[in-house]
Amino acid sequence: xxxxxxxxxxxxxxxxxxxxxxxxxxxxxxxxxxxxxxxxxxxxxxxxxxxxxxxxxxxxxxxxxxxxxxxxxxxxxxxxxxxxxxxxxxxxxxxxxxxxxxxxxxxxxxxxxxxxxxxxxxxxxxxxxxxxxxxxxxxxxxxxxxxxxxxxxxxxxxxxxxxxxxxxxxxxxxxxxxxxxxxxxxxxxxxxxxxxxxxxxxxxxxxxxxxxxxxxxxxxxxxxxxxxxxxxxx
Numbered sequence: 637x638x639x640x641x642x643x644x645x646x647x648x649x650x651x652x653x654x655x656x657x658x659x660x661x662x663x664x665x666x667x668x669x670x671x672x673x674x675x676x677x678x679x680x681x682x683x684x685x686x687x688x689x690x691x692x693x694x695x696x697x698x699x700x701x702x703x704x705x706x707x708x709x710x711x712x713x714x715x716x717x718x719x720x721x722x723x724x725x726x727x728x729x730x731x732x733x734x735x736x737x738x739x740x741x742x743x744x745x746x747x748x749x750x751x752x753x754x755x756x757x758x759x760x761x762x763x764x765x766x767x768x769x770x771x772x773x774x775x776x777x778x779x780x781x782x783x784x785x786x787x788x789x790x791x792x793x794x795x796x797x798x799x800x801x802x803x804x805x806x807x808x809x810x811x812x813x814x815x816x817x818x819x820x821x822x823x824x825x826x827x828x829x830x831x832x833x834x835x836x837x838x839x840x841x842x843x844x845x846x847x848x849x850x851x852x853x854x855x856x857x858x859x860x861x862x863x864x865x866x867x868x869x870x
Contacts, residue, residue, distance in 0.1 A: 660697050660718060661687055667717040672741055677710055686714055693781070698722040702750070702772060702804055704782040704797065705730040709738045711783050716747050726750050728772050728800075750774055751800070756793075767793040769800055777804045 664687050668678070695701075697718050706712045706727045712734055716725045720743065727734060728751040739747045754769035765788050772780075780801040789797060 656696065657691050660695055661691070663697060663718045664690065664714055667714045670713065670717070670743075672738070672743075673713055677713070680710070684710075686711070690714070693779070695779070696723075699778040700724040700726075700774075700776065702726045702728055702774065702777050702780045702801075704728055704780065704801070705756070705785040706734050707785075709734040711781070712738060712747070715781070716744055720746055723778075724748070726772070726774055726777075729754050729767065729769070729797075730756055759790075762790065764788060764790040765793055766790050767796040769796055771807075772800050772804045774804050775807045780804055 667673075668681060668686065695715070695718065699719055700723055701715060701719055703712055703715060703726070707730065712725075712727060719725050725746065726748045728749070731749050731752075734747070735749055738744050739749070751769055751772045754767065756765055756767050758765055767789060782797070786794065786797070
């Protein structure tokens with residue numbers, strides 16, 4: 637059973653998402669059965685529920701997407717094929733493992749590694765990671781995603797990640813302030829919703845959604861993601 641642990645703030649008008657997910661779902665199912673995925677990765681599908689997760693985030697096959705901290709590429713192997721024909725896929729921060737293996741595989745040549753000068757590390761004696769980056773180096777993105785990583789960063793690291801996501805979505809060459817709003821969708825790591833398992837930032841002007849506000853608002857809005865709307869689902 638699902639519980640929404642937040643107060644309904646507003647219902648955004650705009651595009652209906654459910655109507656045009658069928659094509660994306662078909663591509664996801666193909667990607668889920670691809671040989672590039674290991675048996676262990678496929679076994680996790682029943683727990684991570686990638687189709688439901690990415691539908692919740694509003695994935696479409698014509699999007700320009702950035703995945704942050706992709707790790708071994710569990711989600712990269714699903715996302716990149718979906719947008720291969722009609723969109724763009726970028727990976728940033730902690731991309732060493734996919735750079736050494738996945739992007740040399742057939743069907744992943746269009747994956748672009750960005751922000752290679754960013755520094756992701758633990759300070760001496762620290763439990764959490766921090767992040768130093770001047771930005772992702774791309775603009776006009778439709779969605780910035782990270783999975784099972786956000787809670788591993790300290791406040792400074794989260795602030796840097798938030799700003800990088802914001803700039804990738806909205807920053808323009810003219811540097812004029814954007815009037816568009818940012819939205820963030822958050823999937824919690826547990827029923828208690830203490831830590832997010834996945835975060836998706838996206839442009840609400842292009843992708844309208846039901847908006848909810850949560851206890852995570854403070855950590856996001858204090859880092860230039862204002863105004864922000866968050867939704868948590870358990």
